[in-house]
Amino acid sequence: MSARLLEGRPVADEIWSGVDRRAARFAQLAGRPATLAQLSGADEAAASYGRQIERQFTRHGLSVVTSTASLEHIRALNADPRIDGILLMTPLPASIDPEAIDPSKDVDGQHPFNLGRLAQRRVGFAPATAQGGMRLLLHYQVPLRGVQAVVVGRSPVVGMPMALLLLAADATVTVCHSRSGDLAVYTRQADLLCVAAGKRGLIGPEHVKPGAVVVDFGTNPTPDGALVGDVETGAVLDVASAITPVPGGTGPTTVAILAEQTLQAAEQRLAN
Ligand code: NAP
Numbered sequence: 001m002s003a004r005l006l007e008g009r010p011v012a013d014e015i016w017s018g019v020d021r022r023a024a025r026f027a028q029l030a031g032r033p034a035t036l037a038q039l040s041g042a043d044e045a046a047a048s049y050g051r052q053i054e055r056q057f058t059r060h061g062l063s064v065v066t067s068t069a070s071l072e073h074i075r076a077l078n079a080d081p082r083i084d085g086i087l088l089m090t091p092l093p094a095s096i097d098p099e100a101i102d103p104s105k106d107v108d109g110q111h112p113f114n115l116g117r118l119a120q121r122r123v124g125f126a127p128a129t130a131q132g133g134m135r136l137l138l139h140y141q142v143p144l145r146g147v148q149a150v151v152v153g154r155s156p157v158v159g160m161p162m163a164l165l166l167l168a169a170d171a172t173v174t175v176c177h178s179r180s181g182d183l184a185v186y187t188r189q190a191d192l193l194c195v196a197a198g199k200r201g202l203i204g205p206e207h208v209k210p211g212a213v214v215v216d217f218g219t220n221p222t223p224d225g226a227l228v229g230d231v232e233t234g235a236v237l238d239v240a241s242a243i244t245p246v247p248g249g250t251g252p253t254t255v256a257i258l259a260e261q262t263l264q265a266a267e268q269r270l271a272n
Helices: 007-028 044-057 073-078 112-119 128-139 159-168 184-186 251-271
Strands: 035-040 061-068 085-088 148-152 172-174 192-195 213-216
Touching: 007 128, 007 251, 035 044, 035 073, 035 251, 044 061, 044 251, 073 085, 085 251, 112 159, 128 159, 128 213, 128 251, 148 159, 148 184, 159 172, 159 192, 172 184
Parallel strands: 035 061, 035 085, 148 172, 148 192, 192 213
Antiparallel strands: none
């Protein structure tokens, strides 16, 4: 068997085309583009991700302002009617907490208010990476209702929201973490295996049930400057029925969802 590659680009393109239409309409009605404020510390990888967000947002009719993360900045952005969304880039200074963001501007779903709504299966902003993973599964018509899903990783950014979103889609979900012991015991049960641990080579073919769908959120830089996931993709291709590549799988959908959720916040603000 050679698994189908679930590419993220067509999924992201689909999201961006909706964003294009909504961004133009919002700018016409509001007299300004929908705007995201991104706040970061001194980390160069975060700054580079921030530049990538800015390029893509600008290309699709949204605007980005960038500043250094401080509580004063967050308070000012919360009160600023020209700012629709606020994104805290990690790693952040210890003094900065996502709880400082106005939940109605928390377009990456990091505030406990939004994560709580997600846990209660109520409408709110979900973390963009997890939401992007769900859109990818939807795009490729991967069955979710009643399937056995295993999520490896329980961070509030990827693993936990992915588990909650899958639960809301009626999958039966097991969440594994660094204290789970023998991962294969759990992962081999999975019809759908989602991995977000940040550990290169964590999941090999012995962890995968034949015919499973595998979603690899991991992004691990290699010494030669490439990027690999948490799954040994080459070897798992022979066991799984479908797998997301790294790069080019879950990555492209994240920024597109962030733009979509920024527009949603902007439209809600305009309507109120
Ligand atoms: P994180 O905060 O470090 O969380 C990692 C999670 O994996 C934790 O829950 C940890 O368990 C678990 N874990 C670590 N080692 C494990 C092991 N040996 N066995 C089982 N579980 C293990 O990382 P994150 O922010 O969630 O990111 C995870 C990965 O996704 C990273 O590679 C990151 O770069 C990537 N990512 C990708 C995107 C994208 O757009 N595709 C966006 C964000 C992040 P404990 O809770 O027990 O510590």
